[in-house]
Amino acid sequence: MKKLWIGFTLVLFVSFSVLGWIGTRIYEEAPPIVKQVVTTEGKVVIDEGEIQAGQNVWQTLGGMEVGSVWGHGSYVAPDWTADWLHREAIFILDRWAKSDYDTEFEKLDNEKQAQLSGRLTTLMRTNTYDPKTQMVTVAPIRAAAFESNLAHYSDVFSNGKTDYAIPAGAVSDPVRLRRLSAFYFWTSWAASTNRPNAHISYTNNWPYEPLVGNRATGDAVVWTGVSIIMLLAGISAMAWWYASRREAEQEPTAPETDPLGSWQATPSQKATVKYFWVVSALILLQMLLGVITAHYGVEGDAFYGFPLSKWLPYSVARTWHIQLGLFWIATAWLAAGLFIGPLVSEKEPKGQRLGVNILFVALLVVVVGSLTGEWLSVHNKLSDTVSFYLGHQGYEYVDLGRAWQVGLFVGLLLWLFLMIRVLLPALRKEGEQKQLVALLAVSTGAIALFYGAGLTWGQHTNLTIVEYWRWWVVHLWVEGFFEVFATTVIAFIFMRLNLIKPGIAAAAALLSATIFLSGGIIGTCHHLYFSGTPPVALAWGSVFSALEVVPLVLVGFDAMEDLRRSRSSPWVQRYKWPIYFFVSVAFWNMVGAGLFGFMINPPIALYYMQGLNTTPLHGHAALFGVYGMLGIGLMLVCLRVLIPGVEWKDGLLRFSFWSLNGGLAAMCLLSLLPVGLMQTWASVEHGYWYARSSEFLQTPLMQNLRWMRVPGDTIFFLGAVALVLFVAGLKTGHSFRRNA
Numbered sequence: 001m002k003k004l005w006i007g008f009t010l011v012l013f014v015s016f017s018v019l020g021w022i023g024t025r026i027y028e029e030a031p032p033i034v035k036q037v038v039t040t041e042g043k044v045v046i047d048e049g050e051i052q053a054g055q056n057v058w059q060t061l062g063g064m065e066v067g068s069v070w071g072h073g074s075y076v077a078p079d080w081t082a083d084w085l086h087r088e089a090i091f092i093l094d095r096w097a098k099s100d101y102d103t104e105f106e107k108l109d110n111e112k113q114a115q116l117s118g119r120l121t122t123l124m125r126t127n128t129y130d131p132k133t134q135m136v137t138v139a140p141i142r143a144a145a146f147e148s149n150l151a152h153y154s155d156v157f158s159n160g161k162t163d164y165a166i167p168a169g170a171v172s173d174p175v176r177l178r179r180l181s182a183f184y185f186w187t188s189w190a191a192s193t194n195r196p197n198a199h200i201s202y203t204n205n206w207p208y209e210p211l212v213g214n215r216a217t218g219d220a221v222v223w224t225g226v227s228i229i230m231l232l233a234g235i236s237a238m239a240w241w242y243a244s245r246r247e248a249e250q251e252p253t254a255p256e257t258d259p260l261g262s263w264q265a266t267p268s269q270k271a272t273v274k275y276f277w278v279v280s281a282l283i284l285l286q287m288l289l290g291v292i293t294a295h296y297g298v299e300g301d302a303f304y305g306f307p308l309s310k311w312l313p314y315s316v317a318r319t320w321h322i323q324l325g326l327f328w329i330a331t332a333w334l335a336a337g338l339f340i341g342p343l344v345s346e347k348e349p350k351g352q353r354l355g356v357n358i359l360f361v362a363l364l365v366v367v368v369g370s371l372t373g374e375w376l377s378v379h380n381k382l383s384d385t386v387s388f389y390l391g392h393q394g395y396e397y398v399d400l401g402r403a404w405q406v407g408l409f410v411g412l413l414l415w416l417f418l419m420i421r422v423l424l425p426a427l428r429k430e431g432e433q434k435q436l437v438a439l440l441a442v443s444t445g446a447i448a449l450f451y452g453a454g455l456t457w458g459q460h461t462n463l464t465i466v467e468y469w470r471w472w473v474v475h476l477w478v479e480g481f482f483e484v485f486a487t488t489v490i491a492f493i494f495m496r497l498n499l500i501k502p503g504i505a506a507a508a509a510l511l512s513a514t515i516f517l518s519g520g521i522i523g524t525c526h527h528l529y530f531s532g533t534p535p536v537a538l539a540w541g542s543v544f545s546a547l548e549v550v551p552l553v554l555v556g557f558d559a560m561e562d563l564r565r566s567r568s569s570p571w572v573q574r575y576k577w578p579i580y581f582f583v584s585v586a587f588w589n590m591v592g593a594g595l596f597g598f599m600i601n602p603p604i605a606l607y608y609m610q611g612l613n614t615t616p617l618h619g620h621a622a623l624f625g626v627y628g629m630l631g632i633g634l635m636l637v638c639l640r641v642l643i644p645g646v647e648w649k650d651g652l653l654r655f656s657f658w659s660l661n662g663g664l665a666a667m668c669l670l671s672l673l674p675v676g677l678m679q680t681w682a683s684v685e686h687g688y689w690y691a692r693s694s695e696f697l698q699t700p701l702m703q704n705l706r707w708m709r710v711p712g713d714t715i716f717f718l719g720a721v722a723l724v725l726f727v728a729g730l731k732t733g734h735s736f737r738r739n740a
Contacts, residue, residue: 001435004507008514015521022525022537023468029534030464031190031202035134037182045143046182052460054183056384057176060377061157062315063394065322066166068692069187070203070531071610072467073396074318076297077164078692079611082207084149084188086689089211091145092120121213124192125201136189150181163694165300165314169380176384187463190532204538206530206607207688219535220603227546227602234550238515242557255498258571261644266342268352268422269642274360275335276635280727282328282367283632287720289321294709297697316378319392319399320371325623326397326478327367332631333482334359334415337444339638340489341422343496344437348422355418362411369407370400377401388459395466397474398454409451416448432502436495439510440488446481453477464532475524478627483520484513486630490562490582493637499565499572512551519547526601530610538603545601552594559586575640577653581633584661585626592621596668608683612691614676621668629660632723639730647737652729656722663716671708678702 037046058069067077093105096116101108105116128137154177160168171177190202192212205214295303296314338356342348369390376382377391390401398405419441426437453472457465491505525533525541562582565572596618600609609615640648678701683691690696697706729735 004510011518018522026468026533030462031532034136037136039140039143050179050182051186054179057180059394060384060387064396065315065318068611080184081187082689084184088145091148124212125194127193162300165296167309167313202532203530216607223539223542224602224604227542230543231546234547235553259498260641266348268356269339271353271356272335272339279328279332280724282324284724286324287717293317293321297706319374329627329631332635336634345426347425359414366404366407370404373401412448419444435506443485450477467531471524471527480520487512515551519544523548542603549594549598552590559583578633578636581629585630588625592625596621612676612679613672617672652722652726656719659715659719663712666712675705
């Protein structure tokens, strides 16, 4: 175990050193916030402070929940960076074509089009930023293009656009509309202007826009090849290692009776039950909002004819859908930790129940307060400044206002305190179990502390810097240390049931955590390829994100071991459905995180796919398939131990399990995957802007494919209803066998 702990510590130290060094490069080389944009004739196009103010307008109206910027955000409205860039390019080319040839650009022959495109490429890619004055100088024609785009976006956001699911009055103040346009211009400028002393833009030539010379870089191609080689090498090494461990120590024979069959729930364990009632309610509400959000893709201002967008616009529905998903998953995991704590130490400190109840109230305040603030923000009930603190921050997965964000962080620190105090007796005991408890304590500390990365940016922070830290929360907090926590908790559950020896459980959990984090920490950079970061983030991110897939290749072996354990003794059958959910976690880890994740992670793939429906394909399969299923499994284990002597009726659970998994598969394979692949074709063939445009997405074929969400979503939703009914039945007694 000592060697495993050394390896674990070394991986953490080296990985965070590299990630920190990459962060310093990002700070140094991020696209500058421009103070002013002026024409060569001295006319001010964008005045001081307008870009930062425009970023705040964008955040208040929903930010990444209304279209996307640099490919990050929602999928119904366009990517505003690509859309602005294409509209500006076409405006300039048409103006030149009219001036030089008295016709439109599209009507010119190929030679003349190439000539004008070459002139446009030189105009757009030349970096005229002056670091001393922090000013950008543009040709007068770009000022005219700005005014043209301003008029277009003023119409979209003030009058609304059904195809984009943007209601009328989203932004109506002319001053705020100009600021919003200034922000979109800046994101487009960074995406098309070469870095100093380089031939690539600040966003590594993303998005693909051949009119301005935005094409995939050599780095994207080369590092894609290297990442694939690293993936194959990693899989080979993992297979050899696994083969060498086949003679590992035999697991113990399952005992004749359930070791937890006589467990008496402690006061704090009983207090966690209300967490699971809330989890069940939030699951149902989140699924309903998911149905509404998906439907807005085909009927942007209504729900089957009902004008729902007046009260619940797409940006609010999607915000709540994502936020509630994170809330119920995190609540299930936190409650599971609090429930399992007394099982670990077999003691409960005084006042633990009070702490559990205080944390519950605090979490409710954060959930209700943040959702209310987001609704008020999108409906223009809050100023841009107040919205940042109490309303909508605009950043996907970290949408809640800063005050609620701080509140959640404080709640996590309280959870950490409650967990450590209940684990202390077990940490002081010698024996094989101590190693597993130590890893549980480490992962608990990481979960509480790493959410603090979301507090590192401010209201006017450069978007590139925000993206760097945001993915510390989304990738490291959600995908990283929660993964370690889950691995440890599952190992402890099987150990507590005497289905696996403590030494084997501790070693397996520690080794799994080490392998996963060895790729996962630096692999965070695969989210940052085209977010204004230098090529170094692309190089490191591509290689190490490929290594994230390696342990998932053999995850099926662990799943089958779990399945075998569930059949090792008749009494283990009472844990059948929690274990089945753990098995489904392994399946979706392999498919959602592994297959669908690696499909979009290589730089050359993500260059064309970022922000297309291939992203929610990976997101739904990985977030719900892995973390959601795991949260449900942990909840069911705790509820099973709570009243160990009574047998469950498993009809609803059986239906829920297969409906949730089958519905998720249908959602992915019938709609998200084909829509994403069709968009990828459109991106490669015509440019990224076209893949996200209403001209393409509103075609009959694409609309039919989007309607194909209905069968999978319906089956999925019914599975959630069955789960909620089962959990409610544990309170009413309807989920228990009468002859028990």
